[in-house]
Amino acid sequence: MSIIYDNNAKSFHLTTKNTSYILNVQEDGYLSHLYFGRKLRNFNCNNLLPLKERCSFSPNPNPSDLKLSLDSLPQEYPSYGTSDFRTPAYSIRLENGSTITDLRYESHKIINGKPELKGLPATYVEDEAEAQTLEITLFDSLIGLKVILSYTAYENYDAVTRNVRFINCGSENLKLLRVLSMSIDFNNSDYDFLHLHGSWARERHIERTPLIIGTQSVESRRGSSSHNQNPFIALLSKDANEEYGDVYGFNLVYSGNFLAQAEVDQYNTTRVSMGINPFDFSWLLSPNESFQTPEVVMVYSSKGLGEMSRTYHKLYRKRLCRGAYRDKTRPILVNNWEATYFDFNAEKIEDIGKAAQELGIELFVLDDGWFGKRDNDNCSLGDWVVDKKKLPNGLEYLASRINNLGLQFGLWFEPEMVSPDSDLYRKHPDWCLHVPDRSRTQGRHQLILDLSRDEVCDYIINSLSNILSTVNISYVKWDMNRNMTEIGSPCLPPERQRETAHRYMLGLYKIYEKLTTDFPNILFEGCSGGGGRFDAGILYYMPQIWTSDDTDAVERLKIQYGTSLVYPISTMGSHVSAVPNHQVHRNTSLKMRGDVAMSGNFGYELDLTKFTKEEKETVKKQVEEYKELRELIQFGDMYRLLNPFNSNEASWIIVSEDKTEAFATYFRVLAIPNEPIRRLCLRGLDPDKNYSISDIDGVFGGDELMYGGITIPDLYGDYQSITWVLKAI
Numbered sequence: 132m133s134i135i136y137d138n139n140a141k142s143f144h145l146t147t148k149n150t151s152y153i154l155n156v157q158e159d160g161y162l163s164h165l166y167f168g169r170k171l172r173n174f175n176c177n178n179l180l181p182l183k184e185r186c187s188f189s190p191n192p193n194p195s196d197l198k199l200s201l202d203s204l205p206q207e208y209p210s211y212g213t214s215d216f217r218t219p220a221y222s223i224r225l226e227n228g229s230t231i232t233d234l235r236y237e238s239h240k241i242i243n244g245k246p247e248l249k250g251l252p253a254t255y256v257e258d259e260a261e262a263q264t265l266e267i268t269l270f271d272s273l274i275g276l277k278v279i280l281s282y283t284a285y286e287n288y289d290a291v292t293r294n295v296r297f298i299n300c301g302s303e304n305l306k307l308l309r310v311l312s313m314s315i316d317f318n319n320s321d322y323d324f325l326h327l328h329g330s331w332a333r334e335r336h337i338e339r340t341p342l343i344i345g346t347q348s349v350e351s352r353r354g355s356s357s358h359n360q361n362p363f364i365a366l367l368s369k370d371a372n373e374e375y376g377d378v379y380g381f382n383l384v385y386s387g388n389f390l391a392q393a394e395v396d397q398y399n400t401t402r403v404s405m406g407i408n409p410f411d412f413s414w415l416l417s418p419n420e421s422f423q424t425p426e427v428v429m430v431y432s433s434k435g436l437g438e439m440s441r442t443y444h445k446l447y448r449k450r451l452c453r454g455a456y457r458d459k460t461r462p463i464l465v466n467n468w469e470a471t472y473f474d475f476n477a478e479k480i481e482d483i484g485k486a487a488q489e490l491g492i493e494l495f496v497l498d499d500g501w502f503g504k505r506d507n508d509n510c511s512l513g514d515w516v517v518d519k520k521k522l523p524n525g526l527e528y529l530a531s532r533i534n535n536l537g538l539q540f541g542l543w544f545e546p547e548m549v550s551p552d553s554d555l556y557r558k559h560p561d562w563c564l565h566v567p568d569r570s571r572t573q574g575r576h577q578l579i580l581d582l583s584r585d586e587v588c589d590y591i592i593n594s595l596s597n598i599l600s601t602v603n604i605s606y607v608k609w610d611m612n613r614n615m616t617e618i619g620s621p622c623l624p625p626e627r628q629r630e631t632a633h634r635y636m637l638g639l640y641k642i643y644e645k646l647t648t649d650f651p652n653i654l655f656e657g658c659s660g661g662g663g664r665f666d667a668g669i670l671y672y673m674p675q676i677w678t679s680d681d682t683d684a685v686e687r688l689k690i691q692y693g694t695s696l697v698y699p700i701s702t703m704g705s706h707v708s709a710v711p712n713h714q715v716h717r718n719t720s721l722k723m724r725g726d727v728a729m730s731g732n733f734g735y736e737l738d739l740t741k742f743t744k745e746e747k748e749t750v751k752k753q754v755e756e757y758k759e760l761r762e763l764i765q766f767g768d769m770y771r772l773l774n775p776f777n778s779n780e781a782s783w784i785i786v787s788e789d790k791t792e793a794f795a796t797y798f799r800v801l802a803i804p805n806e807p808i809r810r811l812c813l814r815g816l817d818p819d820k821n822y823s824i825s826d827i828d829g830v831f832g833g834d835e836l837m838y839g840g841i842t843i844p845d846l847y848g849d850y851q852s853i854t855w856v857l858k859a860i
């Protein structure tokens with residue numbers, strides 16, 4: 132049993148393999164939070180929740196209980212206005228203009244397994260025994276508002292998920308102004324706050340700062356989870372590092388605007404909250420309607436960041452990603468984007484295909500520029516009809532030519548967009564997000580289709596389905612290259628305009644669901660100018676995402692290392708590109724570019740026809756090596772060893788579940804004169820096993836390699852890398 136209810140204490144104890152999450156119902160019906168952390172055998176509510184009389188500035192809802200103030204009570208789903216002055220989890224405007232609500236415990240049920248979230252991505256179970264779900268119903272009797280807090284405890288996956296459902300059982304219209312997916316109160320503030328931030332071509336850099344009194348938050352107002360801040364935060368004990376210390380991770384399974392924050396209050400408690408960004412959001416909930424929030428996945432680790440990451444990785448690989456490719460190794464691809472940009476024809480594509488075939492590459496991906504009159508990024512998005520000037524015999528023919536070479540064929544789309552210079556826009560100028568009489572801001576000369584409208588979603592589904600069902604396509608790259616502006620939909624009444632951004636996400640998820648169900652054997656890869664929408668919401672539909680438009684091997688060390696904090700290696704698209712690199716103009720060796728790209732879904736994104744004989748030999752070897760190792764790389768456990776954010780080096784090791792195989796990499800960015808001898812302690816191996824190591828004579832104990840380390844050979848010059856393959860013998 133993962134969830135135990137104690138009727139005397141009115142407490143709920145959710146347990147997973149290593150974690151306890153405890154809450155209880157106070158006498159007055161308030162739902163309070165007692166504990167989240169290392170697994171407990173048992174507990175005493177009064178001990179975990181000491182209440183204390185405070186001054187008159189922390190008022191008491193019940194005058195006869197001076198120890199109860201919502202201002203200091205750790206809560207599960209707090210509101211503003213009835214004595215808690217901290218950040219509320221929700222806020223609702225009633226018809227009389229007031230925002231005062233009063234939610235009290237009404238009932239609960241414990242369910243085996245995990246119910247689906249209607250219309251939203253979420254982690255799932257394959258067998259009811261994998262998890263239990265607690266649904267607590269809170270009720271405001273004055274307005275007939277029901278709020279169902281849902282908690283799932285995954286025993287072996289070691290995570291707790293939360294989401295909330297609002298149901299209007301009353302007779303008046305309710306305006307939801309803030310509907311976060313979770314709130315949790317920690318009884319101290321002795322933590323660091325960690326999050327992932329960045330920019331286009333510089334995604335998911337790690338930032339760790341001490342928590343301070345006041346509020347620290349990350350958010351997106353861009354209509355997508357964004358390059359800039361990721362819907363993930365963690366609290367870390369001060370001593371936490373990769374292997375030691377307490378870490379609490381929070382990740383929102385959502386691809387739109389989000390807010391994640393930690394607030395330290397006057398009593399040094401910390402309130403963490405996360406959900407859809409209340410900024411520019413509201414939702415009209417009429418009688419009998421309900422609203423479902425996205426899910427938050429919470430992972431506690433007593434063994435540092437490394438263990439937290441591995442828990443997320445396993446859960447996401449097995450119970451967030453879906454479809455034929457969830458457990459299947461991914462093909463090695465070549466993508467023509469950085470090879471040709473818009474300037475290609477059928478002959479050029481076939482030439483790259485031939486070169487790819489000779490090198491052992493398995494999938495050819497035709498990127499942007501194959502449709503409409505798309506010779507540059509000024510036009511044609513929305514017109515998903517092949518450009519006969521570039522590809523006179525059409526897509527079917529091209530795909531068959533590529534297939535005849537023994538390669539699968541993949542195609543790029545940017546379905547959510549429309550170019551003002553397109554037949555689609557000329558026919559339906561009102562199909563984009565816009566506000567009447569206001570100008571329409573363009574990004575990369577494009578506007579965003581209004582996915583809150585069914586007919587627009589149907590158009591996308593139909594135009595893609597036509598192509599996917601007639602051309603032999605094995606892979607789709609789904610791109611999205613701008614953020615939302617003038618967010619509004621002519622189809623929604625004024626009081627619902629601020630629902631548009633979330634309705635867009637619901638429309639997007641509906642399209643994804645339909646296409647991935649109708650074409651179950653296609654491998655879908657998400658993309659948004661690289662990693663502008665690298666989030667758990669996308670991963671529910673598409674098991675991999677293009678990690679960044681920055682393909683420079685040195686930049687990728689940070690990007691992939693930061694991304695790996697939450698997202699598994701099997702989700703990261705990672706390609707070798709040309710030098711000088713197109714984003715940063717740096718020259719790195721083919722070896723280093725290959726070694727970096729191998730820690731992901733491997734591929735090439737350059738003109739293969741331009742390789743010298745020597746380069747071809749190197750690439751052939753890389754391809755062969757990756758084929759041998761990809762099962763391990765894509766589905767093994769990752770242990771980060773050296774952090775590129777605070778050193779000149781980076782290193783990690785990927786170990787098979789049974790610890791019989793491992794792939795370790797080491798990167799040194801700049802040369803160091805007269806370098807000291809460096810030893811690298813590996814992690815994740817079986818101390819009792821003996822291993823052979825590629826290119827090194829001898830047999831080495833797992834304990835020796837982890838606690839004594841291995842010597843890093845002398846390296847000369849900048850941008851050096853080494854890989855080791857370990858096999859238990």
Ligand code: DGJ
Binds near residue numbers: 677680
């Ligand atoms: C942005 C993507 O991230 C690139 O890989 C490429 O597909 C371009 N868009 C094409 O326009």
